[in-house]
Amino acid sequence: MADLERSAAKEKFLNFLEQKNLRITNQRRAIVETVFSTDQHFTAEQLLEWSRKRDSSVSRATVYRTLPLLTESGLVHEMDFGKDYKIYDPNYADHPNHNHIICDDCDKIVEFESERLETLENEISQNLGFTVKSQQLRINASCEDMKKLGACNKKGH
Template sequence: MVKEMVAVMGSKTEEFKEEKEIFLEHIQKSGLRRTAQRDLILEVFLRTEDHLSSEDLYWLVQKEDPNVGQTTVYRTLKLLTEAGLAREVRLGDGRTYYEHHFDHEHHDHMICTECGEVIEFFSAEIEELQDQMAEKFNFKPTHHSLRILGICGECQKLEREQSVASGAQPRVRVKTTLN
């Protein structure tokens, strides 16, 4: 019984071994300290394959340890970004989201302004053309951010149905004031 628990916890700790090593290394290299809350936040982040706001992550972490504060989550997400484990993503609603960076290919996003769905895509051709453009202006690009806003397939379908039946009633509109 105890053995099983140990086994479970063991597997839990095994799971993202590489990422955790990277984090530890970054922690040490920066003269910081390993703490329970940092470990937990990293753990929860790693097993959530999604675009998470600091608050999203905060609530997930809360469920497992109600003593972790918002500020710590903010601070830890910054650390994870520095360590190369997380990447900041702006989807256009004013908050900052984070996604996995380690072992994840670069990509850009399409965002549905009706339902908020996020589609990830990558185009080597676009990337190439961006570099060409930069070169033309003697500009040395470090990174970029490409967002395509519009209506996802699902929402297009619903739109069609609704416009036929009742007097077109728009659904929950996602706030995309844009950032």
């Protein structure tokens, strides 16, 4: 993410808080700066760890309370990859319709967008009497690297 986009996202979130008459606290600032200083997908626990490096007073509760605000503001996307924890994506504002392929062997995640896919989704939904609010296509796959390795050194994290 370019520096400009980062600060724009941060700015948007602070405006979002103001609009909702919510306070801009040091803890929220630390969390938001953390979120928009990375391109990476992250878990709540990771966000806590990273945010504490900026402000050691940030607590788990505040992270879990801020995350819904971030998704509600439309700047961050909450995702489910079939793991037992949620994954958050800070690139949502720039690419609101992107999808994910995840390699089951090495957990690599690749994002992609497809206009054809969107069109098709809307078409199908309409035929079934629905109006699309959001969509999430998740493809579980195995990547080339893993095929080369024979997927022998799996799950290195």
